[in-house]
Amino acid sequence: MNASQLVAIQVLLDNAAFAALMVATALYWLAAAFRRVPLLHELGTGASAVALLSVTGLLTARWIETAHFPVSNLYESLFFLCWCVLAVHIAAEAFARQRLVGVFTLPVALGMVAFSSFTLTPAMKAGGPLVPALKSNWLMMHVSVMILSYGALMVGSLVAIAFLIVTWKQKDPELRGSSVGTGGFQKAEYADAEGTTPAASTFASLGGSGGDTTVTLTSSAPTAVTALRRSNLAETLDNLSYRLIGLGFPLITVGIIAGAVWANEAWGSYWSWDPKETWSLITWFIFAAYLHARITRGWQGRRPAMLAAVGFVSVWITYLGVNFLAQGLHSYGWLSGN
Amino acid sequence: MTSLWRDIRHEVAAWLGSLKLAIGLFLAIAAASIAGTVIPQGESTDFYRQSYPDSGAVVWGFVTWRFIISLGLDEVYRSWWFVALLLLLATSLTICTFRRQIPMLKAAQNWKFYTEPRQLSKYALRTAIPARGTGPLAEQLRAGRYKVYQRDDLIYATKGTIGRVGPIVVHVSLLLIMAGAMIGAFGGYQTQRMTLAGDSFDIKAVEQSRLSLARTPDWTVRVNKFWIDYRPDGSVDQFHSDLSVVSPAGKELTRKIISVNDPLIYDGVTMYQASWGVGAFKLRLNDSPVLTIPMQPIEAPNGQEAWGQAIPFDKDGRVALQMVTRGLQGSLMLLPFNPRTGETVREAATPARVGKPVNILGQRLVIEALVGQTGIQIKADPGIPVVYAGFALLMVGLAMSYLSHSQVWAIYRDGQLHLAGRTNRAQISFERELVRMVAAVQTPRPRTSDALSAAQE
Numbered sequence: 001m002n003a004s005q006l007v008a009i010q011v012l013l014d015n016a017a018f019a020a021l022m023v024a025t026a027l028y029w030l031a032a033a034f035r036r037v038p039l040l041h042e043l044g045t046g047a048s049a050v051a052l053l054s055v056t057g058l059l060t061a062r063w064i065e066t067a068h069f070p071v072s073n074l075y076e077s078l079f080f081l082c083w084c085v086l087a088v089h090i091a092a093e094a095f096a097r098q099r100l101v102g103v104f105t106l107p108v109a110l111g112m113v114a115f116s117s118f119t120l121t122p123a124m125k126a127g128g129p130l131v132p133a134l135k136s137n138w139l140m141m142h143v144s145v146m147i148l149s150y151g152a153l154m155v156g157s158l159v160a161i162a163f164l165i166v167t168w169k170q171k172d173p174e175l176r177g178s179s180v181g182t183g184g185f186q187k188a189e190y191a192d193a194e195g196t197t198p199a200a201s202t203f204a205s206l207g208g209s210g211g212d213t214t215v216t217l218t219s220s221a222p223t224a225v226t227a228l229r230r231s232n233l234a235e236t237l238d239n240l241s242y243r244l245i246g247l248g249f250p251l252i253t254v255g256i257i258a259g260a261v262w263a264n265e266a267w268g269s270y271w272s273w274d275p276k277e278t279w280s281l282i283t284w285f286i287f288a289a290y291l292h293a294r295i296t297r298g299w300q301g302r303r304p305a306m307l308a309a310v311g312f313v314s315v316w317i318t319y320l321g322v323n324f325l326a327q328g329l330h331s332y333g334w335l336s337g338n
Numbered sequence: 339m340t341s342l343w344r345d346i347r348h349e350v351a352a353w354l355g356s357l358k359l360a361i362g363l364f365l366a367i368a369a370a371s372i373a374g375t376v377i378p379q380g381e382s383t384d385f386y387r388q389s390y391p392d393s394g395a396v397v398w399g400f401v402t403w404r405f406i407i408s409l410g411l412d413e414v415y416r417s418w419w420f421v422a423l424l425l426l427l428a429t430s431l432t433i434c435t436f437r438r439q440i441p442m443l444k445a446a447q448n449w450k451f452y453t454e455p456r457q458l459s460k461y462a463l464r465t466a467i468p469a470r471g472t473g474p475l476a477e478q479l480r481a482g483r484y485k486v487y488q489r490d491d492l493i494y495a496t497k498g499t500i501g502r503v504g505p506i507v508v509h510v511s512l513l514l515i516m517a518g519a520m521i522g523a524f525g526g527y528q529t530q531r532m533t534l535a536g537d538s539f540d541i542k543a544v545e546q547s548r549l550s551l552a553r554t555p556d557w558t559v560r561v562n563k564f565w566i567d568y569r570p571d572g573s574v575d576q577f578h579s580d581l582s583v584v585s586p587a588g589k590e591l592t593r594k595i596i597s598v599n600d601p602l603i604y605d606g607v608t609m610y611q612a613s614w615g616v617g618a619f620k621l622r623l624n625d626s627p628v629l630t631i632p633m634q635p636i637e638a639p640n641g642q643e644a645w646g647q648a649i650p651f652d653k654d655g656r657v658a659l660q661m662v663t664r665g666l667q668g669s670l671m672l673l674p675f676n677p678r679t680g681e682t683v684r685e686a687a688t689p690a691r692v693g694k695p696v697n698i699l700g701q702r703l704v705i706e707a708l709v710g711q712t713g714i715q716i717k718a719d720p721g722i723p724v725v726y727a728g729f730a731l732l733m734v735g736l737a738m739s740y741l742s743h744s745q746v747w748a749i750y751r752d753g754q755l756h757l758a759g760r761t762n763r764a765q766i767s768f769e770r771e772l773v774r775m776v777a778a779v780q781t782p783r784p785r786t787s788d789a790l791s792a793a794q795e
């Protein structure tokens with residue numbers, strides 16, 4: 001296949017991804033609005049899978065065309081980030097059997113593709129050879145792991161935002177699954193009503209809790225036999241966002257380390273407080289605060305989720321905002337198109 | 339008195355090791371770092387005076403240059419209060435590890451059997467099912483890679499204790515990284531050298547902190563050769579310097595060709611290819627000997643990089659010749675001009691190539707060579723091995739910290755198996771695991787779907 005064919009494929013897949021994401025977003029939103037209409041969710045998941053495949057194809061074609069992993073300019077990195085968000089979204093949805101996630105993640109993925117399609121000039125979209133400073137395995141690893149971590153952190157904090165919305169009226173939802181939290185223990189209010197699932201919030205049926213989240217095991221014993229009380233919607237969202245951020249945090253750490261090692265090998269200093277570097281550290285500290293807030297007595301409930309929401313903004317500034325803020329080591333013609 | 343002192347010490351340690359302080363520090367360091375990315379760093383006082391005036395259009399109403407300078411916001415990351423925040427974080431980490439984490443780890447290993455079903459009622463995740471004994475559950479737990487302890491009709495099972503060790507490893511590795519950074523600050527130095535191919539440089543004058551304990555080496559470095567690889571379109575692909583380290587006695591100690599991302603490391607000093615320039619050209623005019631004339635970076639009209647030098651070109655000083663080149667590819671532009679008016683003599687502008695004689699204004703001129711100048715970044719940082727060890731340990735610790743520590747207790751009494759469990763991270767997976775196990779050990783053993791439909795009736 002020659003280069004112009006590869007470019008044509010990319011244009012086609014770019015449009016296909018955009019269309020699939022529009023459809024998927026619409027389906028997830030419709031499914032949230034009309035909870036009783038069957039199949040909307042399944043179709044939404046299907047459309048996001050189509051989008052994921054299109055973006056995979058686009059990135060592969062670009063990789064073959066330029067002969068390097070496609071993260072060397074804004075266009076490529078936006079599509080790679082979109083790929084990560086979609087992949088994490090689909091994995092999280094399958095893991096938590098929880099379809100509310102897409103209501104929040106799909107618009108973000110759509111926004112990325114829309115931004116790269118409509119605002120970047122053709123010169124900024126085109127692939128090209130690597131500048132000398134980018135020719136390093138450490139650097140390629142640094143950039144791709146950073147973007148992967150942005151994907152996990154973004155989806156994780158979007159789920160935390162979903163948690164904030166679901167628990168809007170609740171004063172103090174307990175978190176389950178934490179080292180020192182009381183969540184592993186029985187709450188007083190359930191002590192009387194053994195085995196009943198607490199009334200889930202308005203989104204409950206969307207979470208599919210009717211089918212799967214509560215499994216009541218019967219017993220012929222006459223004594224008060226309790227069923228395993230499983231997480232309700234809010235608790236599921238909370239634990240899902242914790243696990244995703246718990247995955248994103250090591251990834252961003254590895255990304256920062258790879259960047260530091262590369263900077264040391266190439267520039268002679270592993271840390272130079274360049275704005276982008278500094279923002280990745282800021283993001284890192286915000287998510288460290290999130291992880292520790294979860295295990296702080298009196299800080300449980302909605303507060304960690306709010307920190308995660310702040311982290312969502314911080315990830316975006318780290319990824320994009322810095323290029324507008326300042327000229328540093330990291331701004332290799334990203335927005336100038338050469 | 340001593341007991342008061344002990345109380346105070348206890349209070350201070352409790353405050354320093356508290357999670358609330360840690361979170362406060364994370365957010366404070368993040369906020370200070372944001373200030374450092376918004377306010378330009380390390381500029382001259384004049385710059386701040388102009389950009390942040392104290393009257394008229396005051397930025398945000400209070401950010402004046404006096405405000406910035408007095409708080410050290412022009413050099414946030416080196417200000418005493420920023421360093422103090424980092425040191426406070428290190429202190430908090432150390433105290434936290436000993437006062438909180440190690441006890442937590444010990445508590446996690448310090449398990450016990452429960453003997454009475456009602457003791458299990460404090461756990462949210464618990465149930466009681468008809469069963470034939472503890473055997474089937476123990477089997478299920480072992481299959482799920484739990485470590486199972488059994489006594490009479492009691493079970494305690496655990497897995498993922500390593501998930502409790504992980505955060506300790508993470509915290510220790512962070513202390514290592516900070517220690518490495520301190521070693522670098524006191525024992526390291528850095529500097530830059532621009533050197534013509536063929537010349538040598540030493541590493542005597544360097545930038546180092548006031549408290550530095552570092553000693554600079556007495557060997558010198560000779561630049562044997564410097565060259566650039568160009569792409570067909572004329573852009574730079576890679577640049578290389580051939581360096582020899584030479585002892586004071588003139589002996590070559592080592593030799594290496596360096597390029598961007600591939601430095602020379604000798605005696606704890608690292609030499610990186612950082613930049614380049616055109617340092618000089620060699621010229622022969624008519625029958626003169628070869629003259630070496632230095633070149634300076636100049637700004638070309640289109641903003642591109644260029645190097646140039648003007649030389650007088652006639653006896654009365656009415657014509658001078660500006661030599662301009664864009665790199666080391668070998669092409670130049672010769673631009674005669676009037677040094678008094680600065681006017682160029684357009685029609686006499688002549689392109690030239692290295693080695694090819696040209697005639698200009700009646701003279702024969704050969705550029706014999708363009709001599710490259712290599713920009714080398716020099717750095718010694720004895721803290722690097724410690725920092726890298728910290729990096730490696732940090733990644734291991736984080737991987738360990740993802741594992742969830744799960745515990746299951748069970749009591750078999752009168753045909754009923756009472757069980758409860760808890761985990762610290764992977765709540766959803768743990769619930770599923772437990773439900774699956776319970777379904778598998780329950781008697782009489784109906785097919786799971788029957789049990790579910792029975793429940794729905």
Ligand code: HEM
Pocket residue numbers: 179246249288291292295354355356357360427430431434435438439442501502505508509512736739
């Ligand atoms: C830059 C500094 C720090 C980083 C990057 C860091 C990182 C981490 C990580 C990744 C975890 C595991 C979180 C999880 O369970 O998902 C953790 C746990 C923990 N951290 Fe930190 N930490 C830092 C500083 C501190 C400080 C200063 C304290 C004490 C005041 C502290 C106390 C704890 C405690 C008590 C745990 C829980 C351990 C457990 O769950 O078994 N950390 N830390």
